[in-house]
Amino acid sequence: MKDMLNYEDFEEKTLQRREIFKGKIIDVFLDDVALPTGGTAKRELVFHSGAVAMIPLTAEGKIVLVKQFRKPLEQVILEIPAGKIDPGEENQLETTAMRELEEETGYRAGQLTYINSMYLSPGFANEKLALYLATDLQKVENPRPQDEDEILELYELTIAEAKAEVAKGTICDAKTLFAIQYWELYLLQRQFKEDTQ
Structure with a gap:
């Protein structure tokens, strides 16, 4: 071959x-x-210097999403928390992920698990996204402030609610669509393990 x-x-x-x-x-x-x-x-x-994104799951089995206006789309969408890698952070992606999670959601992850990395638009851009699963979430008493130009609102959704938002077009970016599919597989694997024990 x-x-x-x-x-x-x-x-x-x-x-x-x-x-x-x-x-x-x-x-x-x-x-x-x-x-x-x-x-x-x-x-x-x-x-682009690259980015990190997190799939934050609460103890109740919900995903934490951020609502924000995206100027290129001229609309508000729901997304998983994400942020760019600052200069010097290229080898500290977990630190970047923890920072961005806290800035955007006010949560800190007790466990951060690397899932994979992907190029978002390789036809014209070199932006690479590292994706993490964030679990054992704890609300931070005094979280890092959001970036000055960010206006965010948090939502905690079940898998059924998230899929309904996909159908409505409120969730429409590639990283979040991938995250929801990964989350559904994650839930199925956990259920299978529980059923076979």
């Missing part, structure tokens, strides 16, 4: 890279690339 990760026949070599925009959260570049077929093309690229 052919090596799936061998990319020699697919690699696009960068001929020139121009910085279009340097921002606080993203940098935008325009690349001229040589295609493996012999032609050339332009690629619009967004570079």
Whole structure:
């Protein structure tokens, strides 16, 4: 079988890279690339330092979601708590996850379990998201303040309520949709273990 990760026949070599925009959260570049077929093309690229997201589950078996307005969508949506990785935190993702969980929800996790990492839009961006399961939640008496430009509202939903919000379109971002599917499997696995003991 052919090596799936061998990319020699697919690699696009960068001929020139121009910085279009340097921002606080993203940098935008325009690349001229040589295609493996012999032609050339332009690629619009967004570079991002990466992010963490948490699936916070309460002792009552509910997920904690944040409601916030997302300007690119021009609408309010429900999401799992998440935040960007600050410079110097690349090797401290659990610390970043704990900080963001406390800032956005006022909870601290007694247990934080790494699930996986994923690229959110690899067609044009290099943003990588590390996803964690946050359990044994404790309310923090004096939580870290939210970012100044964030207006958030918390919701604790059952799996049925979360799936209803998906159907209504209130939950519509990829990380939260993935999180709800993971959560449902997590609940099924726990139920199976209890049933077989």
